[in-house]
Amino acid sequence: MTIQDRFRQVSQAPTRPGHEPTAAEFDVASLYDGPAGTTNPSDESSVALDEKLRQAYFWITNHAIISPFYDIEYEDGPSQSFEFGDSKVRVTLPSDQSYSSYVLLPLLNLAVRRRCLLVGGPGRGKTVIATLMGLLSGYSLGEMKRAIQHGQPQMTISDLLGNPLPSTLVNATSMDDVTIAWRKWLGMRVKIIDEYNRIPTRTQSALLTVMGDNYAEIYDQIFECPDAAWYLTANDDAGGGTYQVVEALRDRIDVVVKALHFNTRFLSELLMRIEAGIKPEDIVPPEIVFTEAELNRVEREIRAVVVPRAIRRRLEFFASHFEFFEPGARQLEYMTKDTVKVASVDFETLASTETGKDAVADLGSQTLNGMSVRALMTSLAFIKAMAYFRGASEVSFEDVRQMLPFVLHDKLSQNVNSAVFRRADTQSLRADHVSWIRGMFDASCREYDRLDLDKDDIVARFEEEFEAGLDGLPEADVRKRLVAIERTLRDWAKGRKLYGHLYDDVLKLKYLHQRYTNYLRWLQWRT
């Protein structure tokens, strides 16, 4: 085998042996699948795309990006682990197929067409992996190179979006007469912005419109962009760089991935590439290149992955910790961190008035903000994508645990003044947000288990009753339910402090109480 052949070698299916594909109807199209390979690239039904996605992943990790890390760990039974040094650094040998976030997250981002920020020092392959995603989408290396937008301090909106054609500009009698020569990258399904934090603020605003709303505008002319996977790179994820990144633009970033260091034990691999003159971008095997139709199908199939109720509840419970901020208002509904932020009041001053709560147990005290709707939606998209990548039709607990840190990396702002970060053993969490968020999720799940919410979730019971519908519900039953809600709130009020999860439950019960009250009034009016 030549070196080129070795680099083009794609892992043989199944890349996750033992995984049973979901039951499917017999499709006669399978007649044309077999040992002679894929027969018709346009026949999208003939390829198992989760398998293709895994093959793409393994090709990248084995042959393209030297990323011998398995920081997304899955367990299948007990795993061996070892502790090193005084700080007891734990090294776990995962017992199930595990992954490198640096390769996996950009690939999942391609599948769900979101916005991925790659951060890390120079020369760590951030642009290479973004370019590879373009190549996996069927673009040529030349097209991808031309399409990369290199952030630089002199970058203008015209540099980014395009120019009006001078001839039409001279002859135009109205804005409608101006023809814009749009930049080609706007129409591509993979968009790469290199060093986005070097783009001037005004140009960042134009970029924000493209990223957020999927269109570009110059001279009243609109260019509608197709759905695309975005890759932005930065050397510094703290928002530094030549220009401060506008907050709205940072907020549009869905997932943050850190480029890990180069493991010197793999220098021989680099040496071989230099000697053979091989660049992975030049030799992407055609078997792992996705057509537009295939990427559309992947996105559809990911959306169809089921989030079981028990998993959804744990995610709800986790998310509920962060927005609540008791000192932020007098009225229950406004007791949020957002109220304080909007009012530009000093968070610390108000936080210091909070008493009686265990600051370590209260996960909400560790952040300056809550989880936005966008953050929740992005979390669900990536959690589903992770399950799909592993060939599952349902999300598992570990999928949630592994994906949340990357999605919430820039979405949850750390409150460094929290009591949690005053301890010596938590100082590293100020830099390592992945471990911080994963640790908070684990703590949240421990609390969820302590409260036994899988078995004893009274709010869920109220919800189920309500979701069965109000049509034909007799007055006596409505009154019974109202009393039950009131009794529950009374019980909770006895000695229980308000934490984030209880805050959302209280608001939910208030909502249900109001719906029943309105229905009761309507029933009385009808009779």
Added chain:
Amino acid sequence: MANVGEALARELAAHRGTLNAMFAARRGLDRTLNADDFYRVLSEVVSPVVQSIADAGEDTNACALTLYELALTLTQRGLLGPRARSPHVGRAWTQLLVLVPSLVAREPRAVVAALSNAAHHLSGRPDVVAQKWFSTMAHVASFQPTLSAFLDAGKVAAWSSGLAHFRASAIQTWENLEPPLAKITLRLSPDDSTPKEVLRQQLRHAFLRPGSRDDAKLECVHVTGGFRGFGQPFVEPPEVFTSSGQVFARDSLGCFLVSADAFGATLERAAERGFEATPSPFEYAPDGTVSAFGTKRHFPNIANAMTVACNRDFVAATLAHSHQIWIVAWSC
């Protein structure tokens, strides 16, 4: 050993270095790849196809490399050549590809891989299924169809050759076929006068043979299954049962979906599942009498059946001393 034809010889000479390197690379991966075997594949299988392309006035240069590469892959996997496990893949090249030279010249990978894969699938089926499929496809090829029509016709032909489990998706594909191919693939003459709408209605009933004008009656239409020692699926007499409107058969080693229609019966491995009652117009009496739609017929072969399962389309019965499954249906 026959020599390669003039057209292939020309291409081999033109791409000698590349082709030799390709063979050497594969040989490096698989030491069992035999040069003599592959030469026979080139002369007996690839050469006729390349020659047919040249004879049709098409350019052989573009497709020769693809044909060579695919032939090499299939030889390496034991599907072509003197050591091939089944003759069907070779037949697909020498009997079908030579009939569609223009398609091979323009879309070599799509058409060659599709037919090779289909022939490979048919290798695992009774010979009669493959025979019917090859004869239907040769007939289809004579109409010089487009690539998509040719491949669609192949899908429908697989079903009408006996692969009953493909019925639902094959009928969807059949809807898109032009009239002559729509008839040929249902094993009718292209000149058959039955309108497509009538055929469509007949296809709604699994056991009405399209184009048939006979009256339907209760018949034992298929006997399927058998002992694993003879290459069939069961190690012991299977039990049949219904679940989700379908009939399944199982023994101690596995569960199979029983699919049957006017064209054939198949057993496809399925996930283990439990019994669910299914409404059916059929009734079975222990003396072997089956009744449906006000008619009765006695089937002595299935008297005292060990298990019986009836769904909307058919009755499946098994006996305590047999590994086979009898299928009775209202058919014509």
